[in-house]
Amino acid sequence: MTDALWTVILALLSAGLIFAFLRLARGPYLPDRVIALDLISILAMGFIVAYAVRFNQPNFLDVAIILAIISFLGTVAFAYYLERRV
Amino acid sequence: MLSEILVMALMLAGAFFMFLAGIGMMRMPDLFLRMSSTAKAGTLGAGLLLLAAAIHFGDFAITTRVLAIIVFLMLTAPVAAHMIGRAAYFDGVPLWKGTVRDDLRGHYRASTHALETDSIPEEDRLPDEAGFEVRKPDLDR
Structure with a gap:
């Protein structure tokens, strides 16, 4: 029962990741790609948290903290670059 | 449990x-x-x-x-x-064609990169300011 639920959880996260990646590939504008990257990093964080619980490894949560910070800084940097470009 | x-x-x-x-x-x-x-x-x-x-x-x-x-x-x-x-x-990313309202339109001064309360004259707006006209997708811009 629990195994089936884990399959569903990871499948849902993977599907979200695939959709976000399709948007990253399709664009059509640069900001579309930036928000797709932002969503991908949040989804990767979700993956890490899910794996931390699945394999009982609380140390993985530190990676999630770093990823959250990096993704915010990256998005802000992209926004700054876009605003300067105009 | x-x-x-x-x-x-x-x-x-x-x-x-x-x-x-x-x-x-x-x-x-x-x-x-x-x-x-x-x-x-x-x-x-x-x-x-x-x-x-x-x-x-x-x-x-x-x-x-x-x-x-x-x-x-x-x-x-x-x-x-x-x-x-x-x-x-x-x-200049275009809005969806079903958009009803765009409060920012005409309030951005291109020369100073600032928003202003008064309406900006046409010549100081962005050439392709976000609006209802469609801009071509940018692949290399």
């Missing part, structure tokens, strides 16, 4: 909201609608997953860490979305 059920339910809900964020990213018609769907659904999904992790481990140090991530996400996601939306609007 009870906490195990709670953890699985929260995990499932979080994964589902993240899936919805992916669907919104794919299906929404323009950048601003996409952003509104992903910023909210993505943050809620990540928050639920992290809450499930906090309940699963049930340790004070880990719970503190998890709450710190949740607070950080809830503080930064709207800020990041706002900055990207602002930059994209002034970059």
Whole structure:
């Protein structure tokens, strides 16, 4: 029962990741790609948290903290670059 | 046993909201609608997953860490979305053709990069200011 639920959880996260990646590939504008990257990093964080619980490894949560910070800084940097470009 | 059920339910809900964020990213018609769907659904999904992790481990140090991530996400996601939306609007990304209202139209002075309350004369606006006319997708700009 629990195994089936884990399959569903990871499948849902993977599907979200695939959709976000399709948007990253399709664009059509640069900001579309930036928000797709932002969503991908949040989804990767979700993956890490899910794996931390699945394999009982609380140390993985530190990676999630770093990823959250990096993704915010990256998005802000992209926004700054876009605003300067105009 | 009870906490195990709670953890699985929260995990499932979080994964589902993240899936919805992916669907919104794919299906929404323009950048601003996409952003509104992903910023909210993505943050809620990540928050639920992290809450499930906090309940699963049930340790004070880990719970503190998890709450710190949740607070950080809830503080930064709207800020990041706002900055990207602002930059994209002034970059000339077109709105969806079904858009009813555009309050920023005609209030951006291109020479100073500033918003003003009074209406800006035509010649000082951006040449392709976001509006209802369609701009070509940029591949190499």
